[in-house]
Amino acid sequence: MTVFAGEKVNGMTWGWTGVRGTWGTDAAAESMRAMLDVGVTWAGVTFAAHQEHTYTTTVSFDEPTVTDDEVLWAIREAKRLGMKVVLKPVVNVADGAWRGHIAFFDWDVPGEPTWTQWFESYTAFIVHYARIAEAEGVELFCIGCEMVQSDKRADDWRALVAAVRAVYSGLVTYNCDKYQEDHVTWWDAVDIISSSGYYRTGDWQNQLDRIEAVVAREGKPFFFMEGGCPSREGSAQAPNDWSLPGGPSEKEQADYYEEMFAACAERPWVQGFMLWDWPATLYPLEEAAANTDYCPYGKQAAAVLRRWYV
Numbered sequence: 001m002t003v004f005a006g007e008k009v010n011g012m013t014w015g016w017t018g019v020r021g022t023w024g025t026d027a028a029a030e031s032m033r034a035m036l037d038v039g040v041t042w043a044g045v046t047f048a049a050h051q052e053h054t055y056t057t058t059v060s061f062d063e064p065t066v067t068d069d070e071v072l073w074a075i076r077e078a079k080r081l082g083m084k085v086v087l088k089p090v091v092n093v094a095d096g097a098w099r100g101h102i103a104f105f106d107w108d109v110p111g112e113p114t115w116t117q118w119f120e121s122y123t124a125f126i127v128h129y130a131r132i133a134e135a136e137g138v139e140l141f142c143i144g145c146e147m148v149q150s151d152k153r154a155d156d157w158r159a160l161v162a163a164v165r166a167v168y169s170g171l172v173t174y175n176c177d178k179y180q181e182d183h184v185t186w187w188d189a190v191d192i193i194s195s196s197g198y199y200r201t202g203d204w205q206n207q208l209d210r211i212e213a214v215v216a217r218e219g220k221p222f223f224f225m226e227g228g229c230p231s232r233e234g235s236a237q238a239p240n241d242w243s244l245p246g247g248p249s250e251k252e253q254a255d256y257y258e259e260m261f262a263a264c265a266e267r268p269w270v271q272g273f274m275l276w277d278w279p280a281t282l283y284p285l286e287e288a289a290a291n292t293d294y295c296p297y298g299k300q301a302a303a304v305l306r307r308w309y310v
Helices: 026-038 068-080 115-135 154-165 204-218 250-265 285-290 300-309
Strands: 009-014 042-051 084-093 140-145 171-176 192-196 222-226 270-278
Touching: 009 026, 009 222, 026 068, 026 270, 026 300, 042 068, 042 270, 068 084, 068 115, 084 115, 115 140, 115 154, 140 154, 140 192, 140 222, 154 171, 171 222, 192 204, 204 250, 250 300
Parallel strands: 009 042, 009 270, 042 084, 084 140, 140 171, 171 192, 192 222, 222 270
Antiparallel strands: none
16 A cells, blocks of 8 residues: 555546546646646546436446546546546436435345346446556546445445456545445445545534544545535535535635645545546636636636645
């Protein structure tokens, strides 16, 4: 674990949602390069496969998921720029439901969709990209993101980790959802604990106290695989809600960043962030003030990020 031992993760999630044809372009190259300007040293190469509904057992990584060639391009470009890479394949639900609601009966019932069927398909999906991660020397591989209803399936997740380790020799993490750090029972199976740190303003110390107990118990490194806040009025109270109505507010985002970084700086066991997020095609700089999404490019939050990252 020498790559991660004591290392500060100055990371950014790049390329979401990973739509085919949007990576490997001149715009994508400029987007990735621009992350260096705010001190990013780890690129979270992140994309989504799809299943039709929350109760569908087949994970498909054909269109619109980026091609393998595009994934290879992103990994190699990040490394060419001097960044380390987290490869993070994610499953989304095509009908718009959140992946945390993917669920089946607790026991397999003939004639009904089952966890066994789903994990078989999901494992094939994850192992496919684990092989790419191994071939490209990716430093960290993320086996799942915010799969809340499946977190209780400890044996299935352990089997998946074993399948990944059979083809990938690097570090393995799982990105649990916010408030779930103390509900995952199989942290011993991975190398690094990570979570989505979308905690509302004013509540960071409470949540860090709770997470610290998990990290101490498990004796594992920890960082936030996701975190951040839209530049939108009201978002600091609901930083995970990308659809929250509200006008643009660079200050809301910048203040949230400042609070988040300051709170975590007091906890040396928090080794950093893979912030959400930085698209493959950036909006024009002159439109930054009107943009209400998570990306800090050209906004007040960029200066905050640069100060904490550099």
